[in-house]
Amino acid sequence: MHDHSSTSGRFRRATTLIRSLVTYHPGLFAISMAGAMVFAVCTVGSSWLLRWIIDEVIIRRFDTNTFSISQTLTAVGLLIGLSLIRACGVIVRRSFAGRAQWRTAQSLTDEVVDVLVKQPPQWHRRQSTGELLTRAGVDVEASVAVMAPLPYASSVILMMAIAAVGLISTDTALGLAATAVFPALIGLNVLYQRRVDKWFDIAQGELGLLSAAVHESFEGVTVVKAFGAENRETERLAIIASRVQNARVEAIRLRSLFEAALDFVPNVTNICLVVGGAFRVRSGDLSVGELASFIYMFTLLVFPLRLIGYALSEMPRSQAGFDRIQSLRRSPIFDDPRSLFTHGSSSLVLDSVSIGYDDTNILFRNVSISFSARSFTAIVGYTGSGKSTFVESLAGITPIFSGSVSTKDQLTSFVFQEPFLFGTSVRDNVCLGSNFSDEEVEWALRIAEADFVQGLPQGFDTIIGERGVGLSGGQRQRIALARAVIRRPSVLILDDTTSALDPNTEVKVLRNIKSGLPGSTVIAVASRPSLIGMADQIMFFDQGSIYGPTTHVELLIQNVSYRSLMQAYEEPQEFEDDSL
Amino acid sequence: MTTPRVAGTLETLSRGVHAVPSLRQGIGFTLLLAMIGASGRVVVPVVIQQAIDHGLQRSIRGSAQTVDVALVVKMCLGAAIYLVIASIAQRTAVSRLGQRSESALFDLRVKLFQHIHQLSLEDHNDEQRGSLVARVTSDVETLSQFFSWGGLAFLLNGALMIIVAGVMLVYDWSLALLVILISAPLVYVLRRVQARLIAAYDGSRLANADLLGNTAELVTGAETLHAYSAGAIFGVRVKKSSKIRGDKQTKATLIGALLFPSGEIFGAIAVSAVVFVGLWRGSSSGLTAGALVGFIFLTYRFLEPIAELTEVLDQTQTAVSGMRRILGILSIPAGPPPAEFPIEIGDQPLDIKMNNVTFFYRPRDGEVRDENSAVLSRINCVIQFGTQVAVVGETGSGKTTLGRLLSRFSDPTSGMISIGGVPLNRIDNEALREMLVVVPQEPFLFSDTIAANLRFVLPQASDQILIDAFTNVDLQDWFETLPLGLDMLVGQRGSQLSAGERQLVALVRASLINPSILILDEATSSVDASTEVRLTRALDKLSRGRTTISIAHRLSTAARADRVLVLDSGLLVQDGSHDELVGAPGVYSEMYKSWESSHNTSD
Numbered sequence A: 001m002h003d004h005s006s007t008s009g010r011f012r013r014a015t016t017l018i019r020s021l022v023t024y025h026p027g028l029f030a031i032s033m034a035g036a037m038v039f040a041v042c043t044v045g046s047s048w049l050l051r052w053i054i055d056e057v058i059i060r061r062f063d064t065n066t067f068s069i070s071q072t073l074t075a076v077g078l079l080i081g082l083s084l085i086r087a088c089g090v091i092v093r094r095s096f097a098g099r100a101q102w103r104t105a106q107s108l109t110d111e112v113v114d115v116l117v118k119q120p121p122q123w124h125r126r127q128s129t130g131e132l133l134t135r136a137g138v139d140v141e142a143s144v145a146v147m148a149p150l151p152y153a154s155s156v157i158l159m160m161a162i163a164a165v166g167l168i169s170t171d172t173a174l175g176l177a178a179t180a181v182f183p184a185l186i187g188l189n190v191l192y193q194r195r196v197d198k199w200f201d202i203a204q205g206e207l208g209l210l211s212a213a214v215h216e217s218f219e220g221v222t223v224v225k226a227f228g229a230e231n232r233e234t235e236r237l238a239i240i241a242s243r244v245q246n247a248r249v250e251a252i253r254l255r256s257l258f259e260a261a262l263d264f265v266p267n268v269t270n271i272c273l274v275v276g277g278a279f280r281v282r283s284g285d286l287s288v289g290e291l292a293s294f295i296y297m298f299t300l301l302v303f304p305l306r307l308i309g310y311a312l313s314e315m316p317r318s319q320a321g322f323d324r325i326q327s328l329r330r331s332p333i334f335d336d337p338r339s340l341f342t343h344g345s346s347s348l349v350l351d352s353v354s355i356g357y358d359d360t361n362i363l364f365r366n367v368s369i370s371f372s373a374r375s376f377t378a379i380v381g382y383t384g385s386g387k388s389t390f391v392e393s394l395a396g397i398t399p400i401f402s403g404s405v406s407t408k409d410q411l412t413s414f415v416f417q418e419p420f421l422f423g424t425s426v427r428d429n430v431c432l433g434s435n436f437s438d439e440e441v442e443w444a445l446r447i448a449e450a451d452f453v454q455g456l457p458q459g460f461d462t463i464i465g466e467r468g469v470g471l472s473g474g475q476r477q478r479i480a481l482a483r484a485v486i487r488r489p490s491v492l493i494l495d496d497t498t499s500a501l502d503p504n505t506e507v508k509v510l511r512n513i514k515s516g517l518p519g520s521t522v523i524a525v526a527s528r529p530s531l532i533g534m535a536d537q538i539m540f541f542d543q544g545s546i547y548g549p550t551t552h553v554e555l556l557i558q559n560v561s562y563r564s565l566m567q568a569y570e571e572p573q574e575f576e577d578d579s580l
Numbered sequence B: 001m002t003t004p005r006v007a008g009t010l011e012t013l014s015r016g017v018h019a020v021p022s023l024r025q026g027i028g029f030t031l032l033l034a035m036i037g038a039s040g041r042v043v044v045p046v047v048i049q050q051a052i053d054h055g056l057q058r059s060i061r062g063s064a065q066t067v068d069v070a071l072v073v074k075m076c077l078g079a080a081i082y083l084v085i086a087s088i089a090q091r092t093a094v095s096r097l098g099q100r101s102e103s104a105l106f107d108l109r110v111k112l113f114q115h116i117h118q119l120s121l122e123d124h125n126d127e128q129r130g131s132l133v134a135r136v137t138s139d140v141e142t143l144s145q146f147f148s149w150g151g152l153a154f155l156l157n158g159a160l161m162i163i164v165a166g167v168m169l170v171y172d173w174s175l176a177l178l179v180i181l182i183s184a185p186l187v188y189v190l191r192r193v194q195a196r197l198i199a200a201y202d203g204s205r206l207a208n209a210d211l212l213g214n215t216a217e218l219v220t221g222a223e224t225l226h227a228y229s230a231g232a233i234f235g236v237r238v239k240k241s242s243k244i245r246g247d248k249q250t251k252a253t254l255i256g257a258l259l260f261p262s263g264e265i266f267g268a269i270a271v272s273a274v275v276f277v278g279l280w281r282g283s284s285s286g287l288t289a290g291a292l293v294g295f296i297f298l299t300y301r302f303l304e305p306i307a308e309l310t311e312v313l314d315q316t317q318t319a320v321s322g323m324r325r326i327l328g329i330l331s332i333p334a335g336p337p338p339a340e341f342p343i344e345i346g347d348q349p350l351d352i353k354m355n356n357v358t359f360f361y362r363p364r365d366g367e368v369r370d371e372n373s374a375v376l377s378r379i380n381c382v383i384q385f386g387t388q389v390a391v392v393g394e395t396g397s398g399k400t401t402l403g404r405l406l407s408r409f410s411d412p413t414s415g416m417i418s419i420g421g422v423p424l425n426r427i428d429n430e431a432l433r434e435m436l437v438v439v440p441q442e443p444f445l446f447s448d449t450i451a452a453n454l455r456f457v458l459p460q461a462s463d464q465i466l467i468d469a470f471t472n473v474d475l476q477d478w479f480e481t482l483p484l485g486l487d488m489l490v491g492q493r494g495s496q497l498s499a500g501e502r503q504l505v506a507l508v509r510a511s512l513i514n515p516s517i518l519i520l521d522e523a524t525s526s527v528d529a530s531t532e533v534r535l536t537r538a539l540d541k542l543s544r545g546r547t548t549i550s551i552a553h554r555l556s557t558a559a560r561a562d563r564v565l566v567l568d569s570g571l572l573v574q575d576g577s578h579d580e581l582v583g584a585p586g587v588y589s590e591m592y593k594s595w596e597s598s599h600n601t602s603d
């Protein structure tokens, strides 16, 4: 208790946590609290009832040695009646506390989901998948864990207050001594929380790291297997897991001490009360019966206090989880690059645009290009020359640094270089939740030459595995293509999305697109001469510069680098020959 | 009593203990300590009762009371000393149990890591990644929560109940029997409700896994969802599963809430019965008021643990269904099974032999396995060591699958593959991985530096070795363009690199091992032709005296190979050198024609 400011800071944090959690579903929580209060009143009531039974029924029975059936039945009836009311209180308390807890979890998850949906790709790329999943999973569960025991804890406090009054009114001196144990126990709790917090924070943090590392390790299971690294990976993860374990063990050490003290203090108090009571009885201030019921009332009330430990023990974990969700929620929402696109008359226009990832990594500066409607542009360049970055900027996936982009309408479809498929049906992967008719889906699959879909057991309603694992690379690419064309976009951007198709199919797909979407402007990153041959104009990316758009022949004549790249495509044999 | 489908709580727990034997270590001594600790809680009320009965002479109301303060103090002092001992014993028991269970859970986690890494790719594909992760994180957490609260409560309260029951019997055996008889049906009620509780908790854990799986898609597919403005729609789906999880959990807590007061009500009935019978018997049977009062409080003491146990029953059920899911994963056999009696290859040339190899993927829901669904059918072929082989065929013809079989990611459904005369399933896994490496089309990089990704395969490699590796495959030019060199962070799944650059890093990574057999599965599909030509030329040089199997996306690769295998719908339809095949009518010459025309830019 030396560090008072940190204790009160902790207390403030705890009340803030509880207040924020309760505000989600105050009604449910209030009902649960009402149940808890009924429970508290009945608990105290039953200890009074018991005292009455001892004093007025049992002692009288044995003193007078007469058995009164009516009195006995009253006693028994009251006992059972009160416990029924108490049981109802418990049912209300627990069921509504549970409901409040899980409805709050639902609200928290929804908030996390809202952030995940609102944040654009440039934010997502900086996050670790595993950590984000921890926010939505483990952290949400941890945050609300404190809610279930909260009404119970409040009812215990109410019970203590009533009991204190009762004990003091029976015998002021003994009563004061007995009630002193309540704040002592709470102080003990606070002390414990302060020491144990650190370890819970560490454990929760390490658990987040573990979760992220495990996610990555399972995600890379092919690499792990390919290099026989199963044991090494297990060892690496085991190190993180052992850090979780160590923090937990420290917490358990503290807890075992606390648990023992929590039992020891009231028991010792109890013993002291007997000794003190003996003196009070000798001096005639207290009758034996009064002492006995005093002590029994104390025991009955002090033990629920033990369970308050359950409530408070969740606090640090909840706090850590909630704080991390809050920081996710408070992180500024990045601008959606598309929201900065302006409206223009031409289909897609770049006006002195700079493209890149950060100030030190700007790939292109001051690019001004206008893509005219219905044109077909091929983009060619060396690996890492910025083709994907460029087309992603056109599609509003990667933000631009300066300049402006204008589009006629916002109807742009983009197909990623490595398509992502969801673990749902083929249809759902194509529609992505929008309403398209069966005919439209069939049409889109036909344009993408995805005839293999008919061979799947349930046609386009077949569920494909997570990330489309049950399909070959070319099959995945074609489903991703169908997804793009079904929207009949005015601008269709393809990032080398036909690389896994054989050249025949690739040419067919592009012909289909030209005839099926005659109004669309097509911009395609191309890695095969056939595609280059089909384009109206070529853009060539080389060492931070963009050449074109112009024609293939023009580039061949003017650009040495382009010429040598084309040679590599067209005459592979020659290279082999000069190596010999 | 329990639904037949799910294993009961006790069975699950005992299977759990079986899976993690370290949980049992030293449990006997811990139990003993817990008993001593729990007895402390009984000692106090008993001593108090005795002190009041003997030290403070009960008397007729109104008359004087004799008080033997010395006796009271003596008894209380004795109780206090015992209490200290009991507290120390309890503390030790709690701490031992906690440490033991944490270290057992650590063992369990490690076992799970190991096991999940050994599961076949098909099993990995069948399980959602998110829920596999949940197995080692949140499911193990439920156990940890249980052991630090619920398990402890069971231990201490179980001990307490036994001790109190014993004391009660000594006090007044007939009243004791009455209490026990009345409480017995409670066990039945608890078990009945518990069966429903188990089902409810299984449902909610399932809903939870669903929620995590959906969230995982929202996170991993974020770019795609953004590109198609479908984030909101998929967000609504996650919210739906979040609502379902909420519903299931609410239902489970409602059942729990109904369960809890049953202990309470039985307690009231038991106490009422004690009061009634005690009053009825009166002092004729030697009962005193003090003894009856004492007995009433012993009854409360006896039932108190039940309240505490029902308090942790929710947690117990959560832990049991967590344990069940963990056992479910552990019961999936490792795939392909590791060689039990590995055979050393010795000095044999590492020829690859495929004998009638047929392969089916695990059928999808509603799919029946017939001849046509074979992904590879009766492949027969021998590849001499040191040959450069190209495998070509349309997308979906089974090329990647062939690579997976050769590298033993799966075993053929029928037929056999051998290397150097030893069947693949008899080669030690580590030896196989040193001998043979596959570089896939979409390589996986860890979110770390380039150096760390390379050291993944060769942990002790010095920086110089890593840099040399780039030079060896003629990528020094590209390497020099990286501002941070080896220390460059590649981002999640390598996302800070371009797709082609990821493939380059993966190739360098594979070249570090210098395997005898290298399988390139369209490993340069996103690399520009000029870099690819330089790279493969360098690889060819390195691969003198090595078998390279290139699954080719450019027929130029096939043209350079010693031998070309042509796959068509899972059948090996042609096999020969490029020159032989181009001339002959068949799939290959068709492919080559279209390839040639596609490499003619004039449309």
Ligand SMILES: Nc1ncnc2c1ncn2[C@@H]1O[C@H](COP(=O)(O)OP(=O)(O)O)[C@@H](O)[C@H]1O
Binding pocket: A125, A357, A361, A363, A381, A382, A383, A384, A385, A386, A387, A388, A389, A390, B491, B495, B496, B497, B498, B499, B500, B501
């Ligand atoms: N998310 C990113 N953050 C920082 N740099 C990136 C990121 N993605 C790609 N880069 C870098 O930008 C350059 C261009 O990449 P990219 O546009 O993908 O090339 P490509 O022409 O092969 O498609 C590469 O050097 C790559 O390392």
Ligand SMILES: Nc1ncnc2c1ncn2[C@@H]1O[C@H](COP(=O)(O)OP(=O)(O)O)[C@@H](O)[C@H]1O
Binding pocket: A469, A470, A471, A472, A473, A474, A475, B122, B125, B361, B362, B375, B393, B394, B395, B396, B397, B398, B399, B400, B401, B402
């Ligand atoms: N994990 C899987 N489960 C079920 N079917 C699969 C799986 N992986 C691939 N397939 C199917 O097997 C066939 C061959 O696929 P693959 O070997 O990847 O072809 P390729 O590499 O020649 O393009 C395809 O029809 C594909 O749909």
Ligand SMILES: [Mg+2]
Binding pocket: A387, A388, A389, A417, B498, B499, B500
């Ligand atoms: Mg790219």
Ligand SMILES: [Mg+2]
Binding pocket: A472, A473, B399, B400, B401, B521
């Ligand atoms: Mg393939």
